[in-house]
Each structure stands twice: as C-alpha cells, then as structure tokens.
Amino acid sequence: MIQLKNITKYYKNKFIKTFVLRNINLEVKEGEFISVMGPSGSGKSTLLNIIGMLDAPSEGEYNFYDESVHKMKEKQLTELHKSHIGFVFQQYHLIDELTVFENLETPLLYQKVKTKERKARVAEILDQFNIVTKKNLFPSQLSGGQQQLVAVARAIITQPKLILADEPTGNLHSEQGKEIMELLKKLNKDGTTIIQVTHSEENAKYGNRIIRLMDGWIEE
Amino acid sequence: MIKNYIIVTLRNIFNNKIYSFINLLGLSVGIACTILIIVWVRYELGYDNFHTKLNQIYRVVTEYDGFRTPTTPGPMAAYLKSEIPEIVEATRFKGDNIILQYRDKSCKINGINAEPMFLDLFTFPSVKGNPALALDDASSIVLTQSGAEKLFGDEDPIGKVVKVSNKWTATVKSVVEDVPKNSSPPLNFEYLYPFKVYYYWRDPDNWTNNSDYNTWVLLDEKADFTEVNRKIDELIKRHNPDPKLKFFVQPLSEIHLNANTHRWDGPHGDINTVLIFSFLAMIILAIACINFTNLATAKSSLRSKEIGIRKVIGATRLQIIKQHLGESFIFTSLSVPISLIMIELFLPSFNEIAGNIYSINYLESWFIISLISILIITAFFSGLYPSIMLSSLGITKILQENESFSNDRKNWSQISFRKVLVIFQFSISIIVIISTLLIFNQLQYIFEKDLGYDAENLLYITTGRNYSPEVYERFNHEILELSSVVSTGSSDQIPTDTDFVLGVNYFHNDQKISASSPAFMIDENFLANYKIELIAGENFKPENKTSLKESFIINETAVREFGLKNPIGSYFEAYNRKGKVIGVVKDFHFENLKEKIEPLVFMYFDECYFLNIRIKSNNTAESINSIKALVEKHFPGHPFIYSFVDDKIEALYKKEVRMGELFKYFSFLAIFISILGLYGLVAFIVDQKTKEISIRKVLGSSVSSVVRNLISSFIIWIVIANIIAWPITYWAITKWLQNFEYKTEIDLGVFVIVGVIILLLSLFTVSLHAVKAALINPVKNLRNE
Numbered sequence A: 001m002i003q004l005k006n007i008t009k010y011y012k013n014k015f016i017k018t019f020v021l022r023n024i025n026l027e028v029k030e031g032e033f034i035s036v037m038g039p040s041g042s043g044k045s046t047l048l049n050i051i052g053m054l055d056a057p058s059e060g061e062y063n064f065y066d067e068s069v070h071k072m073k074e075k076q077l078t079e080l081h082k083s084h085i086g087f088v089f090q091q092y093h094l095i096d097e098l099t100v101f102e103n104l105e106t107p108l109l110y111q112k113v114k115t116k117e118r119k120a121r122v123a124e125i126l127d128q129f130n131i132v133t134k135k136n137l138f139p140s141q142l143s144g145g146q147q148q149l150v151a152v153a154r155a156i157i158t159q160p161k162l163i164l165a166d167e168p169t170g171n172l173h174s175e176q177g178k179e180i181m182e183l184l185k186k187l188n189k190d191g192t193t194i195i196q197v198t199h200s201e202e203n204a205k206y207g208n209r210i211i212r213l214m215d216g217w218i219e220e
Numbered sequence B: 001m002i003k004n005y006i007i008v009t010l011r012n013i014f015n016n017k018i019y020s021f022i023n024l025l026g027l028s029v030g031i032a033c034t035i036l037i038i039v040w041v042r043y044e045l046g047y048d049n050f051h052t053k054l055n056q057i058y059r060v061v062t063e064y065d066g067f068r069t070p071t072t073p074g075p076m077a078a079y080l081k082s083e084i085p086e087i088v089e090a091t092r093f094k095g096d097n098i099i100l101q102y103r104d105k106s107c108k109i110n111g112i113n114a115e116p117m118f119l120d121l122f123t124f125p126s127v128k129g130n131p132a133l134a135l136d137d138a139s140s141i142v143l144t145q146s147g148a149e150k151l152f153g154d155e156d157p158i159g160k161v162v163k164v165s166n167k168w169t170a171t172v173k174s175v176v177e178d179v180p181k182n183s184s185p186p187l188n189f190e191y192l193y194p195f196k197v198y199y200y201w202r203d204p205d206n207w208t209n210n211s212d213y214n215t216w217v218l219l220d221e222k223a224d225f226t227e228v229n230r231k232i233d234e235l236i237k238r239h240n241p242d243p244k245l246k247f248f249v250q251p252l253s254e255i256h257l258n259a260n261t262h263r264w265d266g267p268h269g270d271i272n273t274v275l276i277f278s279f280l281a282m283i284i285l286a287i288a289c290i291n292f293t294n295l296a297t298a299k300s301s302l303r304s305k306e307i308g309i310r311k312v313i314g315a316t317r318l319q320i321i322k323q324h325l326g327e328s329f330i331f332t333s334l335s336v337p338i339s340l341i342m343i344e345l346f347l348p349s350f351n352e353i354a355g356n357i358y359s360i361n362y363l364e365s366w367f368i369i370s371l372i373s374i375l376i377i378t379a380f381f382s383g384l385y386p387s388i389m390l391s392s393l394g395i396t397k398i399l400q401e402n403e404s405f406s407n408d409r410k411n412w413s414q415i416s417f418r419k420v421l422v423i424f425q426f427s428i429s430i431i432v433i434i435s436t437l438l439i440f441n442q443l444q445y446i447f448e449k450d451l452g453y454d455a456e457n458l459l460y461i462t463t464g465r466n467y468s469p470e471v472y473e474r475f476n477h478e479i480l481e482l483s484s485v486v487s488t489g490s491s492d493q494i495p496t497d498t499d500f501v502l503g504v505n506y507f508h509n510d511q512k513i514s515a516s517s518p519a520f521m522i523d524e525n526f527l528a529n530y531k532i533e534l535i536a537g538e539n540f541k542p543e544n545k546t547s548l549k550e551s552f553i554i555n556e557t558a559v560r561e562f563g564l565k566n567p568i569g570s571y572f573e574a575y576n577r578k579g580k581v582i583g584v585v586k587d588f589h590f591e592n593l594k595e596k597i598e599p600l601v602f603m604y605f606d607e608c609y610f611l612n613i614r615i616k617s618n619n620t621a622e623s624i625n626s627i628k629a630l631v632e633k634h635f636p637g638h639p640f641i642y643s644f645v646d647d648k649i650e651a652l653y654k655k656e657v658r659m660g661e662l663f664k665y666f667s668f669l670a671i672f673i674s675i676l677g678l679y680g681l682v683a684f685i686v687d688q689k690t691k692e693i694s695i696r697k698v699l700g701s702s703v704s705s706v707v708r709n710l711i712s713s714f715i716i717w718i719v720i721a722n723i724i725a726w727p728i729t730y731w732a733i734t735k736w737l738q739n740f741e742y743k744t745e746i747d748l749g750v751f752v753i754v755g756v757i758i759l760l761l762s763l764f765t766v767s768l769h770a771v772k773a774a775l776i777n778p779v780k781n782l783r784n785e
C-alpha cells in the first residue's frame, strides 16, 4: 500500500540544512496497524505528514497504491488524500465555529456527497460513536475525550483506507485514551490500515508493528 | 457547501463583534457615499438626455478671436439650412423673462421666444393643445404645467388671456410637460412665446443689428458634424474673410459638461467636478475595501487553524479562496441594507448641500445595476488578498501549534503588505483633508476680496417695464424719501451678472481701432450709490441733456488695454453713440472673481431696469416692506422682486461652495472610515502583543518597551504617509487654483498641521489600546492561552 524509498526531509535555514528525516525506507501493507515511536523532535510528525501528503519530502520516492506521490501536483494530492486518508491529531482540530454535526458533515461536502446520503452517513456515525445527543453542541462544549471521539468519527466518515493518528491520546486521561485506542483497534480489525504516533509503550502495543525513529533514522 | 460557509461566516461575525462592527460600518458608509456620488454624477451626465433626437441636435457657436458665445445673427438658421444639405432642420430662439399677469396675480418667469420648428428638434411633449400651432400665432403663449400653476392654480389655463410684461396680451393655447430639471439653460423654460413677436421691434432677419439669437440645427442621422463644421467655415469665409471669425456646431450632448463658451451661456456643469467626485467615490470605496483587507489579514492567525483543518479533510486551495471571497461577499451583502438605510437618512441633507432634489427609486434598473456592481467590486477587492493569502498557508505549519508563527518569512511579507495598505490609507486621508482645507481657504479669499465697490446693504429691485420716464422719476423720488434708504441708482444690469457686450471704437496713435467691451447703462447716481470710485474726470451730468449721449465713462483696465494716454476727452464710439470719455473709474469686479477684470464702458440712460437701493443696516425687513409698498403703488401688477447684491455674489460661487461643502462631508467620511480601520487594526495588533506584554509583566520587566516599539512604528508609517501625500496634494491644488484669476498662496502650514493632527489622532488610538493591554491582569491573560 505504502512504499517509502530513501525519503529525506530537511529544512534549509540560510546555509545550513537541518535534517529531520534521513533515508527512510518503509513498506506498509494493507491492514497493518503501525505505531511510530521516538523522542520529541525525532521527526515522527513529519513522517506522518509526508505519508498523509500534507507535506512533501525533500528527496526520495513515495508510492501510494503504486502511484508516484512525489510526482503529483497539489490538486491531485488533495484528491488522493481526501478520498483515501483520514487524520486524527493530538489537538483534535475541530472547526470551532461548527457544531459536531456540521464538523462531521464537512469532509463529505468536500467529497460532493449528495445531501440525503450525507445526512444518513452522519446520522449513522453519530449513532456508532454514541454521540447523537451531542450533535448540536460546539467543540468548546465537549470534553477532550468527546472531542477526540468526534475527530476520529470525522476521520473515518469518508471511509478511508488509511488512518493517520498523531498522538491521538496525548491530551487525554488514560481512561479516555483507552477508549480511543480500542476504537482504532476495532477499525483496524474491520480492515482499515492505521499508522499512529505515540509516546506510550502501552498504546504502542495496540499495533502489530513498532517503528522507532531516532534523529530522523529508523532503527527497527 | 455554501450553507457551511455562510454558517461559519455568520458565527465568526458574532464571535468577533468589534471586528465585524468595524467592517460592516466601514463598508456601509463606503457604499452609501458611493451611491450618493453615483446619483449626483448620473444626474450631471444625464443632462439633456431626454431629447429623442439628442444625437442629432447641435447648436451654433460663434468664435471671435478665441472668444466663444452660443449666439448668432438672426438669419443664420435659415441660411445654414438652405446651404448645407446635412442640416435637416434649423431653428432660432432667444431666452428671455417676462412678467405674466392674470387678474390680480402676477409672476416673473423665464422662457424662450421660439419658432414652431423648435418642437421638431426638441422633445417637449404637449399636455394640452398644440404648442407648434400656438408658436405660429403671435397672440398666443405656451406654458409648462408648473408655469401655468403659478398663475392659474387649479383652473384650466387653456383660453385664458394674460398680460405679458405690461405691454401685450396673449392667450394660453397650449400647456407642455414640465421641462426635466437637468435641461441645459436656456432650454429650462417655463413658457414658450412666439418668436414672431420680434418682428414688431427687432428685425430678426437682419444680419447685422443683433447677434444674440440662439441657432440650433438638426443634422441628418448619418451626418458627420466635423464635416458640417468644415462646410460652415467655407460658407462664412465667402462672406467675411476675417480669420478671427469662426462659426461651428456643438453637440447638445456636450453642452452641459463641455460647453467651453465665454459668455451668454450657462450656467453649465463642469466635467472636472464630475471627474473629481467619481474619483472621490472610488477612493472612499477603496478605503473601505482596504479596511476589510487589513483586518482580515491581521486576523488570519485566528482563521489559520480552520483553514488547515479544511485542507486536511479535503479542501483544495481554490475552495479555500472561494470560501474567503464568499465571506467578503457576505460581509458586503450585509452592509448593503445598512447603507440603504444610511442613504435614506443622508439624502435630505445631501440634497440641501447639493442644492437639488435628488430622489432615488430603488427599483429602477440603473440603481439595481450600480448596487450589484458596487457589491461585487467591493466584495472582490476586499476579499481578494486575504483569500489568496489565507489559502496559501501551509497545513503543517498551521497545525503544529507549537511552531512560532511570527518568525516565518511569509508572515513578514503579510505585515509589510498591511503596512503598505495602512500607509496608503493615511496618504489618501491626508490628501483629502489638506485639499478640503485649501479649497476653503481659496473660497474664503474670494468672498473677502475687495470688490472695488460696497456690496453690503445694497439691494436691487426690478421695476415695471415700459412706463414713462416720469413714472420712474416719481417712484425713485418716493423711494429716496423713505427713512431707511440711503441712496439709489439705476442700471440695466447688476455687477456679477453682466451680459451686455458692445463693439467700441477709439483712436490709438491716430489709428481707429475696434474692440469689444462689456458695457453698463447707468444713471448719474449709480456710481455714487455703489461707491465706485471716480479717479479722473467727472460723472454724467443730467442737466446737460445733449452731451449725455456723447459721454462715456471707462474703467482703468480699459484705459490700459486701449492704450489711452490722455483718456479724458479722448474720442470714443459705442452703441451708435459718438463722443468723448469724460471719466475713469477705479477697477472693480463686475464679473466672476474667477476671471480677470475686463475693460468696461458706462453709458448714460434714463430708463430704469434695475433700481439699486442702498439701505441702512438696521431693520432690513421693514425697509423691504416699505419699498414693496411703493413698487405696488407705482407699478400695479408688477411682482416685487428684489435681491441683495452680496447674495448675488455668493450665488456666483454656489457651484464652488457646494462642491466644497460636499467635499467636506465626503472627506470627513473618508477620514472616519480610515480611522475606523486604524482602530480595528491597532486593536488587533495590540491584542496579539498582549501575550508578550503579559509575559514581560510576569517576569517583572517593564512593558514600556513593547508600547514604545508599537508607537514608534506607527509614527514611521504616518511620516511616510505624509511624505507621499504632500507633493500630490500640492500638485492637485495648484492645478485647481489655475481656475482662478485671483488666488491665495498655498499655505504650507496647513500641511504641517494636518500631518500633526493625523499623527496625534492615531497615536491616541494606539496608546489607548497599548495602555489597556499593559493594564491587563497578566495571569488571567496567560491562562487563556
């Protein structure tokens, strides 16, 4: 599904190149649940963003379902990532001005899903996540765990093949964190490929493979 | 999707109340001003548009030695029509005013003596009767509806017999619709009187005795008027080879804004004023757009998270641009109803200042089209930069909140773009304020300039026409007996309103020279009454009846321009009178102060068109009442019409004064919108600095350096704005002053004062916010982060 070949990422600052990722080679098969670990600043988020096509590598090849991502234009990238990839972030990243319902609806709007089907899918997911009663509340009116729940719901509402989760439990109590991890595990069981970044060994165990990053190198 | 955008926009509007208020107010005021200016400009551009044959109608202009008048000899119309095939129709007429009397009611109205063909050229629809037939019959008169109402009220005017200027009788045979207000004079008549009546006393078919007829032609639809002008030129050269003399036709559509004539015309509009106001409208709208742009960019950090999320969940860059353009569209759309309410509120005062009754029909297509255009243009230009800027923000940068934003290079370019906009805005405000003040300086100067005569407490009245000299004499005598009257003097015209120009002859170096000069017909009391100083020779002496018609008094300019070395006693000819110069008066401004003083000739007459009366300054109302009683006694049925000379002078500059007044209000609004934008921007910048200020406070260091930084950067912006604005203003005002023959020096002090005031005003705004930020409780503020 995902093939990274010699992916390198650096930032040029005046004349100095700061390397964030060096020579990353990685293969991810469909149905895997990968945990990325490593100390702060080791390049985990950067790696995830590159896989999620939110960021471009400085060098190297990236193939997604045998398509060369590194050669694509911005428009194609948007098209590809919006139909295949869902994101979950540590800071939830919900749109503050929209209610739960509207937040969930927005990705479908960008995919031009018809009104009727859209409403049905939002209703279904609200039901699945047990947040029907919260649908008219704004993010600020929810607890952190509830917000992350909505964020996960938003990530999967487009039925993506791949979910990228950057420290999804980082801001949550362990109880709430566990709930989210269980949810991800269940999604993985149903066939979704998942790559998560985590600092906790315990959470990393939910996955079936662990990748350790150190200073931009993979040390498996 | 659109619903989603609208929801976000509206919630943002409610969540950022100050920001939204500033934007909505700025945009609404901007749109309201623009619409009012459009109404004004449209009225000006719409002059004479109501004629169905507008593009075929031309008037004949005479040019002699570069001096142009829209008048010709009487036979010109018929002659041109017979000689030039492109001229399908031609007619002559002459503007005049008469006193109409019906039973015990009378009024003075302006109108035209016209031929029946007049109605073939121009579009003046009839309400009752056939006006063309009426104009063919010397005993009839045509009135407009409001002209008829003045005299007859609700009665049917048709068939009524009226007295015309106490001399003739005429039957009302037809009533035409009122002439639209934007009809160029003299086509803004209230009556039409048959041209034929001139045959009783004027011999209008004579080429040489009177050249004061208006000649208008209707060209063939396909005719090219420059070709017609060439033919006219050829034709005239055959009869009169004088190279200084030219005739040409001028399109009716150009007359209001581009008349370019020197005398016996107007008042007309001015294309420059129209351009200036159109420009002002664009500037005001631009300021409002800049506010929006500035505030939206300043606020971008608040919106960046939402944009990042939208991109993550699948929005393309184009969709983000569309969303933010849509947002400015929503803001602008919300401003439109507010601006319409403002227009309703402003319109009466606007009308008062502009001296006209403009009305807006909100359902008319031009209004809807302009409104929609303004809406689209404003929304587009307000939203363009913010939407492009916001859509270009990188996702990863936005979503990594720990990333410090302000060090980013892109952020710096935004700040400098914003700086450019703020400086631009201030430059415009400074230009507008300084120009307004300097315009007022000049107008003030004109009003207070020494006229060369004393216009205060001087009024003039018209007397009944065609009475015997004894009646005038008795009347004058009784006026002088009134205790409130100081002195009187009669004349055929009033300074500022001269339209009598004569050909004169004199000798220079033993050579007889012809020239033309404005002339006044006066009695022996006129000069003393006006306090016009006689600097050489003597006044007219009525005792010496025979020499009176052989005497001339001239002004200093005439002495100078005619090169008369010993003016008193020198030979002079004018108006079929031959004689000598007996006196020289000091120059006085008998015309518009915009123009240079010309040579002037006084001649004696013993009729009385205008009686000029100098009254005592106390109890004006009573003086006028007693004068009125005497007018009614001696000239029964004559309407009492009086004016003060100084009012008349003011009226001359009405156009400039009104322009100045309008300019004042619009520039005030432009400044208001700028300050509003500044307020919002400062509030926002200071708000962003609040965190820094709070941290400094917690760390126990002083906040003054933050405030000092903020203030010094604003000072630099405003100084730059002044440097840009001053030369532009100086250039523009110098250009405007060229319209005036007598002008003030440009006062550079005004520049400095305005610069300083703007500086203080913005420093006040900045300090207000900075102090507020400095006083804030740091702990509470940091906890919010």
Ligand SMILES: Nc1ncnc2c1ncn2[C@@H]1O[C@H](COP(=O)(O)OP(=O)(O)OP(=O)(O)O)[C@@H](O)[C@H]1O
Pocket: A011, A018, A020, A038, A039, A040, A041, A042, A043, A044, A045, A046, A047
């Ligand atoms: N725009 C940028 N310019 C320069 N350096 C950057 C930029 N963005 C990220 N970096 C650097 O890249 C390195 C990796 O960042 P990244 O966010 O991937 O780390 P991480 O492993 O996710 O850390 P954490 O566990 O704290 O989230 C960091 O040292 C960071 O300073």
Ligand SMILES: [Mg+2]
Pocket: A044, A045, A046, A166
């Ligand atoms: Mg990270």
